[in-house]
Amino acid sequence: MSEFIILIQGDEKRWNAMSASERAEIDTAHREFRTKAGDAVLASGELQGSATAVTVRRGEDGEPVAVDGPFTEAKEVVGGFYVIDVPDQAAAVALASGLAEARHDHSGVQVQPLVDHSAGETGMSGV
Structure with missing residues (x-):
């Protein structure tokens, strides 16, 4: 088995302006996903709005500093995720x-494998 992260990305303004029926469609699809995936889902979550995000970066003195915002250049932000096996x-x-x-015109879903550090593969240190 292999682990993957599914990142749900979209236009935050469009998400915030969704009608009740649009939200219901998305919620139904997530329930169906959970049913199909079953025990393959290792973790999942919906993220709060990007205004609540903090990014930790190297400060002027070389030490990490927390700054407001996710600092994405695109209008799409990550709104949720699944980790599956x-x-x-x-x-x-x-x-x-x-x-x-994956079907809406203002969002998308990214599927990316996770590095298996137990198999001796190298990747980001400490992850």
């Missing part, structure tokens, strides 16, 4: 394709 990327993409955000 499935046989391969095709299975991850098949599950992610069922999310409503």
Whole structure:
């Protein structure tokens, strides 16, 4: 099995302006995703708005400093995520394709494998 992160990205202004029926469609798709994925879902969550985000970066003195905002250059922000454990990327993409955000014109779903550090692969230090 392999672990993947599914990042749900979209236009925050459009998310905030959704009608009740649009929100219901998305919520239904997430419930269906959870049913299909079952125990493959290792973690998930919906993020609060980007105005609540803090980014930690190297400050002028070389020490980390927390600054307001996610500092994304695009109008799309990450609004939620799933971490899943499935046989391969095709299975991850098949599950992610069922999310409503994959069909809307203001959002998208990114599927990316996680590095398996237990298998001796290298990646970001300390992750």
